[in-house]
Amino acid sequence: MSLLSIAFKSIRQRLLTSLLTALSVSLGVALMIAVLLAGNILNRTFDLQQFGYDLIVGAKGSPLELVLSTVYRISPPIENLPWRYYQQLKENKHIAAAIPVALGDRTEDGGFPILGTTPDYFSIPYAGDRTFRLKGELLRGKWESVIGSQVAKENGWKLGDQFRMVHAGQDDHVHDEKFTVVGVLAPTGTPNDRTVFVNLNGFFAISGHEKPIEEAIAREAEFFRESEQEIRQFYAKDLAEYAAHAHHDHAGHEHHDHPTPDLQKEVTAILVRMKAEPGREILAQSRAIEFSSRLKKGFQAQAVNPIMPMQRLMTNLVGNVRQLLLYLTGVIIVISGIGIFVSIYNSMSDRRREIAIMRALGADRIKVFSIILLESIVLCLAGGLFGIILGHGFVIVAAPIIEARSGLAIDPFLFDSRELILLPVVIGLAILIGFLPGVTAYRTDVAENL
Amino acid sequence: MSLVLKNIRKSYHQPGGGDLPVLDIPYFEIQPREQVALVGASGGGKTTLLNIISGITTPDSGEVLVGGVDITRLPEAARDRFRAERIGIIFQTFHLLPAFTALENVLLGMSFARGKVNKPHARELLTEMGLQNRLHHLPRQLSVGEQQRVAIARAIANKPQLLLADEPTASVDAANKQTIIDLITTACRDHEIALLTVTHDPKIAQRFERVVPLREFNQVLQHST
Numbered sequence: 001m002s003l004l005s006i007a008f009k010s011i012r013q014r015l016l017t018s019l020l021t022a023l024s025v026s027l028g029v030a031l032m033i034a035v036l037l038a039g040n041i042l043n044r045t046f047d048l049q050q051f052g053y054d055l056i057v058g059a060k061g062s063p064l065e066l067v068l069s070t071v072y073r074i075s076p077p078i079e080n081l082p083w084r085y086y087q088q089l090k091e092n093k094h095i096a097a098a099i100p101v102a103l104g105d106r107t108e109d110g111g112f113p114i115l116g117t118t119p120d121y122f123s124i125p126y127a128g129d130r131t132f133r134l135k136g137e138l139l140r141g142k143w144e145s146v147i148g149s150q151v152a153k154e155n156g157w158k159l160g161d162q163f164r165m166v167h168a169g170q171d172d173h174v175h176d177e178k179f180t181v182v183g184v185l186a187p188t189g190t191p192n193d194r195t196v197f198v199n200l201n202g203f204f205a206i207s208g209h210e211k212p213i214e215e216a217i218a219r220e221a222e223f224f225r226e227s228e229q230e231i232r233q234f235y236a237k238d239l240a241e242y243a244a245h246a247h248h249d250h251a252g253h254e255h256h257d258h259p260t261p262d263l264q265k266e267v268t269a270i271l272v273r274m275k276a277e278p279g280r281e282i283l284a285q286s287r288a289i290e291f292s293s294r295l296k297k298g299f300q301a302q303a304v305n306p307i308m309p310m311q312r313l314m315t316n317l318v319g320n321v322r323q324l325l326l327y328l329t330g331v332i333i334v335i336s337g338i339g340i341f342v343s344i345y346n347s348m349s350d351r352r353r354e355i356a357i358m359r360a361l362g363a364d365r366i367k368v369f370s371i372i373l374l375e376s377i378v379l380c381l382a383g384g385l386f387g388i389i390l391g392h393g394f395v396i397v398a399a400p401i402i403e404a405r406s407g408l409a410i411d412p413f414l415f416d417s418r419e420l421i422l423l424p425v426v427i428g429l430a431i432l433i434g435f436l437p438g439v440t441a442y443r444t445d446v447a448e449n450l
Numbered sequence: 451m452s453l454v455l456k457n458i459r460k461s462y463h464q465p466g467g468g469d470l471p472v473l474d475i476p477y478f479e480i481q482p483r484e485q486v487a488l489v490g491a492s493g494g495g496k497t498t499l500l501n502i503i504s505g506i507t508t509p510d511s512g513e514v515l516v517g518g519v520d521i522t523r524l525p526e527a528a529r530d531r532f533r534a535e536r537i538g539i540i541f542q543t544f545h546l547l548p549a550f551t552a553l554e555n556v557l558l559g560m561s562f563a564r565g566k567v568n569k570p571h572a573r574e575l576l577t578e579m580g581l582q583n584r585l586h587h588l589p590r591q592l593s594v595g596e597q598q599r600v601a602i603a604r605a606i607a608n609k610p611q612l613l614l615a616d617e618p619t620a621s622v623d624a625a626n627k628q629t630i631i632d633l634i635t636t637a638c639r640d641h642e643i644a645l646l647t648v649t650h651d652p653k654i655a656q657r658f659e660r661v662v663p664l665r666e667f668n669q670v671l672q673h674s675t
Contacts (some may be wrong), residue, residue: 001554001561013549357545360506361604362534362562364527446506447498450541 003367006358007374014347018379021340025383026390028333029422033391035329036416039322044189044411046072046310046318052124053099054288055303057081057089057295058269063302064309069103070269071306072191073113076168077103081301082220083265084234089272094287096275097124100267102203104168105175110155112148112196114165116203122146124273126188135159136183139199146183150193157181163196167208177206200267201260210264213242220263223300235263272303333429340379341433344372348440355441356449369438376434377427384426388419452612452644453480453503458512460498472498473509474669478662480612485635485645487655490664494671496648499664500614503646504537505529517611534562538605538643540615540634544597546589552576552600553585559604575603579633595626599633606637613638615647619654631657 011018051071058066059079068075080102090098102116115121119138125131136159139146147157157163161181167173179198187193203209211219217235221228232239238261274291276284292303355368363371392413399412460473472495480486490496501507503514505521513520516536521529533539546555556572576585579599589597598618605613615634619627631647631654638645647658655661665671 001557001567006558006561009547009549009554353545354547357547358558358562359530360504360533360539360541360545361559362530364530366527367562447501450506450545 003370004374004378007371007378010351010354010371010375011378014343017343017347021336021343022379022383022386024336024339025333025380025426026387028329028336029384029387029426030390030394031332032326032329032422033388033416033419034394035322035325036418037391037395037414039318039326040414040416041410042318042322043314044414046314051306052126052128053097053271053273054284054305055272055274055292056269056306057098057272057301057303060299060302063304064313066269066302066304067306067309070101070271073103073115073195074191077268080266080268081270082216082223083262083267084220085223085300086267086270087262089270092291094275094291095272096284097271097273099124099271100200101269101271102200102266103268105165105203106168107151107155107196108164108166108174110151111166112151112155112194114196114198114203116198116200118200121197121271124271126190126192130188132188132192133186134183135186136181138183139197141182142199142202142205143177143179144182144199144202145179146185146197147181148185148193148195148197149187151196152184157184159184165196165198165206173208175206175208177202204260204265210260211266213239213264216263225299231263235261238263333426336383337380337429337433340376340383340430341436344376344379344434344437345440348372348437351441352444352449355444356446359444359446360450365442368444369442372438372441373431373434376437377430380426380430380433381423384423388422452482452484452517453478453646454513454515455479455503456513456515458499458502458509458514460495460502460507460509471670473502475499475512475667476669478667480644480646482611482644483639483642484660485638485658486647487658487661488646488648488664489650489652489655489661490648490668490671491650494664495668496664497616499668500539500616500646500648503612504539504614505533530562531564534559535564535608536611538608538610538613540598540601540605540613540618542617542620544589544601544621546597546600546604548589551586551588552581552592552596552603555589555600556604556607559607563608572603572607575607576600578637579603594622595630598622598626598630602630602633602637606641606643609641610643613643613645615645617649618647619649619651627651627654628657 056066056070058070059081061078065075065078069077086098086100089095097120099117099120101121103113105114106112107114117139119140122132122134122138134146136146151157159181162178164178165175167175179202185192217228217231220226220231242261274284274287288305292305295301295303358368395414396412399410403410455475455478458473458475459471461469461471464470488496498507502509503516505524508522512522514522516532519532521532524532547558550558553572553576556575557567557569560567560572573585576582579602581596581599584592584596589600592600598621618634619630622630634647635645635657649655
């Protein structure tokens with residue numbers, strides 16, 4: 001009969017106490033796993049270090065909100081930018097590419113965010129030099145759509161399927177217009193997987209998406225610091241077409257078949273890639289910084305490096321909170337350990353006789369010390385292993401719920417390499433816990449306790 | 451010789467100061483396979499003597515030779531190992547471990563000796579004790595007599611040279627006393643083990659080939675009268 005099986009017998013003898021103490025270690029370890037994995041998920045999701053573009057240009061406001069809305073699509077857009085501003089930006093000699101994006105609506109099925117854009121969106125890499133891979137076609141037609149891999153998987157959509165979108169706002173109005181899926185993206189591991197891309201012209205053409213004329217004139221006047229008269233003159237052609245269209249008969253065609261006047265178009269943000277000569281990539285960065293500081297001084301818009309706000313958030317807030325949670329769960333594990341120590345130590349007074357019997361049968365002091373130590377290790381290790389299963393089980397169960405509520409893509413089978421040190425730490429703790437009761441067993445006087 | 455005691459002295463420190471002599475034995479021996487009953491009143495140092503012979507307690511002076519080995523000269527761990535392999539002990543209150551079945555209690559005794567745990571031998575011994583249907587019962591599921599039989603099987607499991615029995619029938623009822631003593635003496639005879647039984651019951655003592663009153667060779671008791 002091995003020392004380990006003797007330790008097991010002893011645990012079985014005090015089954016309820018043993019189970020409860022091991023469970024307390026399990027809960028501590030499970031919490032630690034959950035915190036580690038949550039941190040890992042946040043890191044993977046928000047710590048994207050490479051983008052295919054240098055800047056996000058959006059309305060004045062919080063840079064973090066602009067990034068959360070444009071890149072991660074989990075925050076409502078701040079404010080829109082006039083289409084004319086996008087056209088001006090496109091003409092800037094230092095800008096290689098400017099891609100407009102319009103956000104706000106979501107799909108009727110699954111509630112995935114809708115992003116109106118041009119086919120150029122897919123021409124720039126989504127991270128570093130990784131480019132989009134697509135089954136099907138790009139957004140050539142007005143009512144065409146390309147969907148992310150996760151959208152295709154969860155909604156079961158395939159090429160040729162049609163869908164409608166829910167208008168952003170409190171009324172949850174479902175638009176009548178239908179988009180057809182013409183392309184499905186290969187998985188990217190980015191928020192693009194959970195996004196539905198629609199042709200920007202189609203997005204503008206949806207009834208209710210165009211800004212009312214008078215409101216648009218007032219907004220442009222304010223944005224460009226011009227009088228309403230000047231705005232009316234600038235858009236004279238658009239306004240004339242609008243007046244003619246408003247009075248003609250729509251029989252035989254839909255209202256949304258007409259092109260949307262530029263005055264009524266707005267974008268949520270513009271993804272900007274600066275020009276750089278071959279071998280002088282640094283030039284693009286310095287141009288981006290210069291461009292960003294110029295906009296900062298102005299009153300119209302802001303240009304944000306997509307990496308910086310998230311990095312600041314992750315380092316200053318999320319990183320510290322995660323660290324604090326790790327310390328707290330560490331304390332919980334230590335408290336569980338103290339529970340095991342108290343349980344084993346208290347049982348020692350009842351067990352002196354048993355230890356004396358074993359000594360009388362020929363067990364030396366080292367053997368009885370080892371039995372107590374093994375008991376502590378078995379309890380902590382069993383608790384630790386169960387805790388790891390429990391922690392991962394929690395993440396597996398919680399992942400789809402968090403995904404549905406936050407729109408974040410979560411890998412439920414994520415593994416954090418720091419988990420590998422958890423079991424050695426638990427064994428170390430078990431040795432510490434078992435040491436003093438072990439010494440008590442070691443010192444037990446046989447003759448006195450028989 | 452199975453056991454030789456030479457000039458054994460043992461005294462205990464008293465709380466108020468000074469020493470209380472308990473044992474002073476100039477010489478005592480037991481031949482191989484001999485069965486001896488040691489009789490004496492309570493408080494006469496019988497249990498202390500058994501503890502010294504088994505190496506649980508060390509004497510203040512003197513030699514304890516078991517099978518020719520002076521166990522007082524062995525380091526503690528070696529003495530523990532020697533006890534596991536060469537000396538069997540039966541206690542008055544059996545001292546079975548409550549979490550272990552009858553079979554496991556016997557195996558536990560084997561596991562502290564150098565040889566491998568021999569499960570068939572343990573089963574055989576329990577069968578010899580009439581417990582073939584009680585192998586997997588916990589001590590609390592056994593009668594008092596059955597518990598003592600398990601204790602006997604455990605004590606002889608490592609084929610010792612010497613078996614020490616401390617009032618082995620004190621906790622069993624009158625009907626079982628003779629049976630228990632018969633089992634112990636028969637087992638010792640069959641397995642060629644020398645037996646030293648401590649008892650204060652004359653009826654039990656008379657069943658032994660040699661009965662030694664402790665007073666006869668413990669000089670502490672002689673001086674106290």
